Amino acid sequence: MSGPLPSARRILAILSKELIQLRRDRTTLGMVIMIPLIQLVLFGYAINTNVRNIPAALVDQANSGLSRVLTQTVEATQVVRFTEHYADIAAAQAAIVEGRVRAAFIIPSDLSQRVARSASVGAGLETPPATDEQTSRPVAQWIVDGSDTMIAGAIKGLRAMPLTELLRRPANRATPTFAVALFFNPEQRTAINIVPGLVAVILTMTMVMFTSAAIVRESERGNMEMLINTPVRPLELMLGKIAPYIIIGLVQTTIILLLGHLIFGVPLDGSLLALAVSTLAFIGASLALGLVLSTIASNQLQAMQMTVFILLPSILLSGFMFPYEGMPVPAQYIAEVLPATHFMRAIRAVVLRDASLEQVAEDSLWLLGFMLVGLLLASLRFKKRLD
Amino acid sequence: MTAPNNKPMAERVTEPKPAALIKPAPQPAPAPAPAPASSAALLIKQATASTGPTRPVIEARGLTRRFGQLIAVDALDLSVAPRTIYGFLGPNGCGKTTTLRMLTGLLTPSAGSVTVLGHELPRDAERLKRRIGYMTQKFSLYDDLTVAENLRFVAEIYGLGRQVARQRISELLSTYALEPMRHRRAGRMSGGQRQRLALAAATIHQPSLLFLDEPTSAVDPENRRDFWERLFDLIDTGASILVSTHYMDEAERCHRLAIMESGHKRADGSPTALMAAMGARVVEVEAPDLRALKQQLAALPEVISAAQLGSRLRVLVQERISDPLAWIKAQPLKPAPTALDLARPSLEDVFVTSTGITSKSPRQPSPDPDPDPNHNASAESATGIEAAAGAITEIKQHPEERQP
Numbered sequence: 001m002s003g004p005l006p007s008a009r010r011i012l013a014i015l016s017k018e019l020i021q022l023r024r025d026r027t028t029l030g031m032v033i034m035i036p037l038i039q040l041v042l043f044g045y046a047i048n049t050n051v052r053n054i055p056a057a058l059v060d061q062a063n064s065g066l067s068r069v070l071t072q073t074v075e076a077t078q079v080v081r082f083t084e085h086y087a088d089i090a091a092a093q094a095a096i097v098e099g100r101v102r103a104a105f106i107i108p109s110d111l112s113q114r115v116a117r118s119a120s121v122g123a124g125l126e127t128p129p130a131t132d133e134q135t136s137r138p139v140a141q142w143i144v145d146g147s148d149t150m151i152a153g154a155i156k157g158l159r160a161m162p163l164t165e166l167l168r169r170p171a172n173r174a175t176p177t178f179a180v181a182l183f184f185n186p187e188q189r190t191a192i193n194i195v196p197g198l199v200a201v202i203l204t205m206t207m208v209m210f211t212s213a214a215i216v217r218e219s220e221r222g223n224m225e226m227l228i229n230t231p232v233r234p235l236e237l238m239l240g241k242i243a244p245y246i247i248i249g250l251v252q253t254t255i256i257l258l259l260g261h262l263i264f265g266v267p268l269d270g271s272l273l274a275l276a277v278s279t280l281a282f283i284g285a286s287l288a289l290g291l292v293l294s295t296i297a298s299n300q301l302q303a304m305q306m307t308v309f310i311l312l313p314s315i316l317l318s319g320f321m322f323p324y325e326g327m328p329v330p331a332q333y334i335a336e337v338l339p340a341t342h343f344m345r346a347i348r349a350v351v352l353r354d355a356s357l358e359q360v361a362e363d364s365l366w367l368l369g370f371m372l373v374g375l376l377l378a379s380l381r382f383k384k385r386l387d
Numbered sequence: 388m389t390a391p392n393n394k395p396m397a398e399r400v401t402e403p404k405p406a407a408l409i410k411p412a413p414q415p416a417p418a419p420a421p422a423p424a425s426s427a428a429l430l431i432k433q434a435t436a437s438t439g440p441t442r443p444v445i446e447a448r449g450l451t452r453r454f455g456q457l458i459a460v461d462a463l464d465l466s467v468a469p470r471t472i473y474g475f476l477g478p479n480g481c482g483k484t485t486t487l488r489m490l491t492g493l494l495t496p497s498a499g500s501v502t503v504l505g506h507e508l509p510r511d512a513e514r515l516k517r518r519i520g521y522m523t524q525k526f527s528l529y530d531d532l533t534v535a536e537n538l539r540f541v542a543e544i545y546g547l548g549r550q551v552a553r554q555r556i557s558e559l560l561s562t563y564a565l566e567p568m569r570h571r572r573a574g575r576m577s578g579g580q581r582q583r584l585a586l587a588a589a590t591i592h593q594p595s596l597l598f599l600d601e602p603t604s605a606v607d608p609e610n611r612r613d614f615w616e617r618l619f620d621l622i623d624t625g626a627s628i629l630v631s632t633h634y635m636d637e638a639e640r641c642h643r644l645a646i647m648e649s650g651h652k653r654a655d656g657s658p659t660a661l662m663a664a665m666g667a668r669v670v671e672v673e674a675p676d677l678r679a680l681k682q683q684l685a686a687l688p689e690v691i692s693a694a695q696l697g698s699r700l701r702v703l704v705q706e707r708i709s710d711p712l713a714w715i716k717a718q719p720l721k722p723a724p725t726a727l728d729l730a731r732p733s734l735e736d737v738f739v740t741s742t743g744i745t746s747k748s749p750r751q752p753s754p755d756p757d758p759d760p761n762h763n764a765s766a767e768s769a770t771g772i773e774a775a776a777g778a779i780t781e782i783k784q785h786p787e788e789r790q791p
Contacts, residue, residue: 013543017532024531226527226588229491230544231516384513386493 006236014232014240018214022244028210036202036252037259043198044191044264047321051154056080057092057104062111070107070140070163077161079154080105093143102151104143114139139163184352192267195260196351197320199253199279200343204286204314205307207249211290212303214241215382220299228386234379242287249283257351270350274357278350281367282343288374289339295381314340342366444469444596444627445490449499452485459485461650462499467629467643470622474641475631476738482650483631484524487600490629491521504596517545520589524600526581530574534565534584537573538591545592552591559587563617579610586617590626597621599630603637615640635735644734648742662732667691667740668711669733672700673726683720692739703736 022029060067075082084101086092092104108114114137146152185192215237218224227237260266289310297303315321317331318340324332335341342363349355357364445467452460460482467473475483488494490503492512501508506515528537538559542552560566563583573581582602589597599618603611615637618628630641638644639658646654646661654661674680677700684693684702691703704711712727 007546009546010544013540017529017536017540020536021529021531221530222523222525222527223529224527225523225525226521226541227544228493229516229519229521229523230541231513231546232544384493385495385509386488387495 006233006239010232010236011240011243014237015243018241018244032206032248032252033255035206036198036255039202040195040198040256040259041263044195044260047194048190049150050188050190051150052078054080054103054151054154055083055101057084057086057095057101058082059086059089059092059104059106061109062107064112066112066115067107070111071105073163074105074158074161077158079158089143096143096145102145102148103155106141106143108140111139189264191260191264192352193348194320195256195264195266196347197318197344198260199256199347200282200318200340201311201315201320202252202256203249203279203283203343204340205311206252207245207283207286208290208293208310209304209307210245210248211242211287212293212297212307213300215291215294215378216297216300216303228384234382234384235375237382238291238375238378242284242291245287246280246283249286250279253279266351268351270352270354271356274350274355274360275347277357278343278346278360278364278367281364281371282339282346285339285343285367285370285374288371288378291378292374292381295378310338314338317341318344320344339367339370342370442469443467444504445473445629446502447490447499448501450486450489450496450501451498452482452489452494453497458650460489463650463652465490465645465652467627469627470625471642472618472622472628472630472640474638474644475629475647476633476635476638476644476734477631477647477742478633480649481647483647484600486647487521487598487629487631491519491598492516517592518595520592520594520597522585522589522597522599522602524604526573526585526605528573528581528585528588531572533570533572534560534576535569537584538588541588542591547592555591555593559591562620563587578605579607579613582606582610582614583617586614590621595626597626597628599628601631601633603632603634608636611637635733635738638738639734646738646741653741654737658734658737661737661741662734665732665737665740666706667703667732667736668706668708669730669736670702670704670711670715671696671728671730672702672715672724673698674700674720674724675722680720680722680724684715684718687718689714694739701730701736703740 058071060071071082074080080103082105084092084095086095086104089104089106092101092106095101096104117137142155142158144152144155182188215224218227257266257268261268290307293303293306293310297306313334317327317335318324318338319335320340324335324341324345327335346355346360346363346367349360443466445465447463447465450460450463450465451458463482463486465486475486477483485494489496489508490501492503492508492515495509503515504518506512506518508515529540532540535556538556539552542555547555560569563586565580565584565587568576568580573584576584582605586599586602589599603614606614611634618630621628630637632638641658643657644655644661645652656664672680672684677695677698681693681695681700684690684700689705689708691705693700693702695701702711702715704714708714712729715724715727
């Protein structure tokens with residue numbers, strides 16, 4: 001009889017069996033390398049929250065030198081690009097409906113009067129009342145496809161653009177406001193934020209996917225009937241199953257962070273210890289989560305569907321794409337039970353903000369907790385009986 | 388943490404063992420191939436130490452398993468003597484695999500009690516697992532691992548020491564003629580090779596009791612015969628074997644046999660005893676139009692079954708017809724038989740008489756056992772079943788008379 005402790009020999013036997021199988025499964029091995037590579041390049045380049053070059057229509061009813069200056073000034077911001085020119089507003093609206101442009105810029109025929117009026121006021125001595133139609137009239141109008149809040153936000157941002165050239169007014173006459181110092185990502189490149197987050201997304205996908213299929217595959221290929229007739233214990237099986245993927249997870253993390261550094265210039269100056277601890281904790285949590293799914297699913301297709309079910313919220317709610325703080329409170333609770341949310345915080349803190357191990361301890365402990373609960377749950381759910 | 392050879396459990400006498408059991412009929416012994424002496428000695432030691440020479444290795448009483456409405460196994464009584472091959476013969480879906488799974492502790496019985504090698508199931512299932520081997524119906528080792536890797540994996544799972552494992556693997560590779568393909572992946576081997584590998588893996592930890600679930604369903608007759616030689620080698624080394632099958636030739640090799648049908652045990656005894664106690668006579672009939680003759684014969688209530696074998700018709704006639712040849716001649720048959728011969732019963736005849744799976748009624752619901760089969764002559768093939776069941780009961784009650 002053996003004691004209550006899991007046997008290291010049996011865990012090692014399962015581990016080495018998994019490694020042999022993995023080594024012979026070229027497709028899976030290829031995916032281990034290619035998934036992080038392709039997704040890094042794809043998302044690193046593609047995901048961009050700085051909205052630029054929105055196609056817009058121009059309705060220039062003034063058609064004067066001043067209106068052309070105004071048009072050029074707007075285009076110089078690179079936020080919009082005037083791809084269409086229309087004589088009347090209705091045609092511009094139709095273009096928005098058809099989706100050819102996302103916004104229309106309408107310059108009224110009395111542009112020069114409006115500018116002159118506004119200029120005199122701006123230079124003026126007394127503050128005009130806001131209700132004064134003559135002075136509060138805008139110089140031109142934007143019609144925006146407001147369904148996309150990002151685009152709407154970018155165009156709204158144009159309201160604050162200084163029309164100094166237009167008004168022939170010295171630029172330094174700006175009203176005093178806040179000074180903003182951008183730490184950690186002064187150039188405001190999205191990739192800096194995306195690449196570390198990508199580690200969380202890719203690890204969630206591959207780790208949960210591999211292990212969610214792990215137990216099911218044994219059943220599907222008929223090996224489980226042999227295994228459950230041996231003295232192997234559920235916990236030994238679980239540990240032996242996840243161990244090889246820890247190495248794979250670390251390889252993937254290295255690929256993403258290294259290439260992120262080389263291609264996208266993502267800084268890598270955080271503490272390596274903090275990075276290793278939080279990454280290992282996250283890998284463990286994801287693998288354990290996958291094992292739990294594997295004990296629920298009855299075939300590999302179901303396991304895959306469950307993986308997607310976990311993956312989507314891990315992308316959308318974890319703070320990868322949208323700030324966690326901006327979500328409604330119930331959604332934040334859901335995000336808290338996803339391992340990806342905690343890791344997203346931890347790895348961004350370590351990689352981008354040089355946080356120390358103590359500063360990411362809370363999230364790392366959460367992840368360790370996930371792992372233990374998951375392993376326990378999977379071992380309890382896994383029955384060496386067929387009934 | 389893991390002892391390679393666990394010590395035998397203290398013998399627990401749960402209930403007095405049944406007074407008498409049929410001794411296995413003397414087997415038309417195939418010449419035992421020489422087994423490696425070291426493993427043989429080990430097996431004998433282990434088997435005799437744990438179960439004693441006569442105490443049954445498996446004892447089941449009223450073993451029942453229900454899946455919802457379906458009763459897969461119904462009140463099965465079973466007693467398997469040590470150092471014998473005990474066969475479960477029955478069609479697919481008759482409850483063979485379910486029974487095996489209950490006996491290995493994979494399934495919890497809905498009712499009844501099982502003791503295997505002195506371990507009470509399902510409570511002791513985990514401890515039992517070290518002492519039994521199980522060869523699944525479908526090949527269940529890893530296709531993408533080589534022969535040696537598969538055996539090493541199983542050896543480590545059973546907690547064999549490094550030395551012992553290496554020795555056992557090389558023994559098994561030579562016993563089962565797997566040495567030349569030790570580095571070949573299991574998925575690229577033939578059915579016979581895979582099956583030898585499966586048997587090697589199932590016996591790597593030298594179990595006292597081996598369960599084989601339709602072991603030769605994917606194997607040609609040549610390999611099947613070879614495989615059975617190996618099984619008798621294992622018996623010689625002191626192991627006991629429980630095997631399920633739907634092949635008659637395979638069943639005939641068992642020391643003792645249980646015929647299963649839709650969850651019930653229809654007959655239990657050695658193949659020769661079963662044939663002797665069949666309760667039917669076998670007549671082989673020749674005639675110009677066998678198809679027509681078969682229909683007419685099968686319609687007679689006294690005929691249990693009529694099956695065509697090439698140019699002859701094999702007819703099972705109830706035993707109460709004292710002279711079946713004359714009786715068939717007396718029937719108004721068209722065309723009249725050209726030749727009639729009494730034939731020796733085969734196991735297939737036993738199977739047909741005892742299960743009601745006949746050419747005239749493909750599948751019968753199980754009838755209640757009738758103490759006197761002769762009063763039931765008008766009922767169709769049910770009589771046959773009961774006649775057989777009655778005969779078997781008789782064997783059980785008076786085993787001394789039947790023993791040679």
